[in-house]
Amino acid sequence: MLKRIDLTRDYRKHREEYLEAIKKVCEETAFSGGKYADKFDKEFAAFCGVPYAVGVNNGTSALHCAIAALGIGSGDEVIVPANTYIATAWGxxxxxxxxxxxDCTPDTWEIDPDKIEERITDKTKAIIGVHLYGQPFEFNKVKKIADKYGLYVVEDCAQAHGALYEARKVGTLGEMGCFSFYPGKNLYAFGEGGSVTCKKEEYYDYMTTMKNQGCHVRYYHDMIGYNYRLEGMQGAVLSVGLKYLPEWTQRRRVIGRRYIREITNPLFTMQSHPENTDPVFHLFVVTVEDPDDLIAYMNGKGMECNKHYPVPCHLQKAYAHLGYKEGDCPNAEHLAGHCVTLPLFPEMTDEEVTMVIDACNRYKGKAR
Known part of the structure; x- marks a missing residue:
């Protein structure tokens, strides 16, 4: 079975480097924060092209830290796309x-700038845009609206490490960029990890204190804090992966562009990729009339597929108290009911990519 993503292939290829990095952390017992977490922060900031990167324990914490650093809290509102992973809203x-x-657009499947203004109130403080599936959202249009109303723009970059918007890396466009290093991300930890990129020292100071139990100095707590530190082990592993991220990104782009060019089945609809962007193809999602039927078909051909995401945020039970109903975000709801994610990861062989393409083109729906 060809997995949708197979992390064992990367581990086998770079096993000795990963184990040596882990060994150093163990020998120095630099487990919670420490030199290897700090080293990765500096490396990741340099990779993104910003002065600061604040390593945290996961991408959800990254979003929490960023929103909190902006002074947003009880009584405030933040615009969030309905078509995203729920962690965007948790933050x-x-x-x-x-x-x-x-709602999202019907083509890029990301936040629709034309529908933002109608949702802005005097309580709105920020807009979170998500570079979904590795495709940068239309930042300039969102920023224009934000500037009109005096709002912050925060980037959710959890799926888009190294993606470009008008030749600029994501995570450098808005007030802050929030990244996840969950296993399966384009850059991943051996467990959990996250980061917030920023240009302002005041944000950096706030978030480094917030993530460290509210401390600048140990045992002296300046604010209500959280245990959000990036583990040293994860920092060391991420430093290894970061060396290979450009190579992995190049391969993802080759595979993604082959899918775009060679999957020609009219039963499939794909995400649009505007010319002013260069996506990194974290996920390759298509829509079909019956996603369960396509998943069963692909599984039968020896290829694993799944769904991202089967329930849009506004219809999740956790947010039922907000009063959203079916029909409020029709594009996001359509995607939720029709999405299928195809296999895509850097270690896929050309033959495996061809196998996926051929199977997709031969799919005839329930008429087969």
Missing amino acids: VTYTGATPVFV
Whole structure:
């Protein structure tokens, strides 16, 4: 079975480097934060092209830290796309603020700038845009609206490490960029990890204190804090992976562009990729009439597929108290009911890519 993503192939290829990095952490017992976490922060900031990167324990914490650093809290609202992983909204909720969900476009499947203004109130403080599946969202249009109303723009870059918007790396466009290093991301930890990129020292100082139990100096707590530190072990592993990220990204782009060019089945619809962007193809999602039927078909051909995401944020039970109903975000709801994610990871062989393409083109739906 060809997995949708197979991390064992990367591990086998770079096993000795990973084990040597882990060995150093163990020998120095630099487990919680420490020199290897700090080293990765500097390396990741340099990779993104910003002065600061604040390593944290996961991408959800990264979003929480960023929203909190902006002074957003109870009584405030933040615009969030309905078509994203739920953690985008958690980052708002954890501060006491309320996520306000906005539909996606029917082509890029990301937040629709034309539907943002109608959701802005005097309580709105920020807009979170998500570079979904590795495709940068239309930042300039969102920023223009944000500037009109005096709002912050925060980037959710959890799926888009190294993606480009008008030749600029994501994570450098808005007030802050929030990254995840969950296993399976384009850059991944051996467990959990995250980072917030920023240009302002005041944000950096706030988040480094917040993530460290509210401490600048140990045992002296300047604010209500959290245990959000990036583990030293994960920092060491991420430093190894970061060396190979450009290579992995190049391969993802080759595979993604082959899918775009060679999957010609009219039963499939794909995400649009505007010319002013260079995506990194974290996921390759298509829509079909019956996603369960396509998944069963692909499984039968020896290829694993799944769904991202089967329930849009505004219809999740956790947010039922906000009063959203079916029909409020029709594009996001359509995607949720029709999406299928195809196999895509850097270690796929050309033959495996061809196998996926051929199977997709031969798919005839339930008429087969």
